[in-house]
Amino acid sequence: ETGVTQTPRHLVMGMTNKKSLKCEQHLGHNAMYWYKQSAKKPLELMFVYNFKEQTENNSVPSRFSPECPNSSHLFLHLHTLQPEDSALYLCASSQRGIGELFFGEGSRLTVL
Amino acid sequence: GENVEQHPSTLSVQEGDSAVIKCTYSDSASNYFPWYKQELGKRPQLIIDIRSNVGEKKDQRIAVTLNKTAKHFSLHITETQPEDSAVYFCAASRDTDKLIFGTGTRLQVFP
Numbered sequence: 001e002t003g004v005t006q007t008p009r010h011l012v013m014g015m016t017n018k019k020s021l022k023c024e025q026h027l028g029h030n031a032m033y034w035y036k037q038s039a040k041k042p043l044e045l046m047f048v049y050n051f052k053e054q055t056e057n058n059s060v061p062s063r064f065s066p067e068c069p070n071s072s073h074l075f076l077h078l079h080t081l082q083p084e085d086s087a088l089y090l091c092a093s094s095q096r097g098i099g100e101l102f103f104g105e106g107s108r109l110t111v112l
Numbered sequence: 113g114e115n116v117e118q119h120p121s122t123l124s125v126q127e128g129d130s131a132v133i134k135c136t137y138s139d140s141a142s143n144y145f146p147w148y149k150q151e152l153g154k155r156p157q158l159i160i161d162i163r164s165n166v167g168e169k170k171d172q173r174i175a176v177t178l179n180k181t182a183k184h185f186s187l188h189i190t191e192t193q194p195e196d197s198a199v200y201f202c203a204a205s206r207d208t209d210k211l212i213f214g215t216g217t218r219l220q221v222f223p
Contacts, residue, residue: 031209043156043201043213056210090155099144099208103155 002026006091006104013081014112021076021107023091031094032074033101034066038087049074050096081111114139116204118214125192126222133217135202136184142204145178145185146211151198159200160187192221 004025013019025032034046048056049068063085065077074091088108092101115138125131137145146161162169162176162185169176173192178185185204189196199218203211 042199042216043203045210045212048210050209094209096209097207099146099161100158101146101148101156101211103157105155 004091004093004102004104006089006107008107009105010108010110012110012112013078015081015083017081018077018079020078021089021091021109023074023076023104025072025074025091025093025102027093027095027102029093029095029102030071031096032068032071033092033094034074034076035090035092035103036087037090037106043090047076078109081109083111085109086111114142114204114206114210114212116202116212116214118202118217120217121215122218122220124220124222127192127194129192131187131189131192131196131219131221133187133200133202133219134184135186135204135214136182137204138183139204139206140180140183141206144205144208144211145176146203147174147176147187148201148203148213149198150201150216156201189219192219194221194223197221 007022032049036044045058046060047066067075088106090106091104118135143164148156149159150156173190175188199216202214205211
């Protein structure tokens with residue numbers, strides 16, 4: 001596998017469920033990101049990790065909990081979500097200082 | 113924090129015509145301005161970027177201009193082709209690591 005891969009590609013969950021999204025990058029980058037893409041806000045920054053350290057939490061509700069165990073892996077743990085959280089969640093990676101974001105294909109989340 | 117506004121939200125042009133998309137930003141300290149293209153059902157991909165030390169950058173049919181005084185930047189696509197049809201996003205950041213995106217422009221190029 002090359003680039004940025006995300007699993008699962010599609011996820012349906014109830015409001016009381018707990019699930020996780022996974023992202024893995026094979027580019028040797030040192031920064032990883034979660035973006036939310038919906039009709040209302042097409043590309044909304046959620047979290048930024050540099051060298052495994054969280055450097056940005058863009059006022060995201062606590063029902064979204066990120067985890068970055070190493071510079072190649074990023075998780076987004078989900079619990080007690082709301083229907084309005086239904087969206088495409090995009091992971092991205094970059095090399096700090098270079099700028100270009102490499103996006104994964106996204107995880108399409110539906111909250112019932 | 114940074115706020116980026118993008119216009120128009122939709123743009124339709126005839127093949128061969130030019131297309132221009134404009135963005136404004138709020139943070140005068142922003143110094144990095146990329147443009148991403150997202151085709152239907154695909155991931156966003158970088159097409160061109162510009163840093164604050166230059167006013168214009170060109171790559172074949174695509175060019176970006178930056179006016180730091182007015183805090184706006186624009187994407188210009190010349191000789192448009194049907195494969196240019198996509199959603200285009202501008203973005204701005206103070207450093208390269210916290211990109212704030214505009215709301216996107218859906219470009220349709222009709223043959």
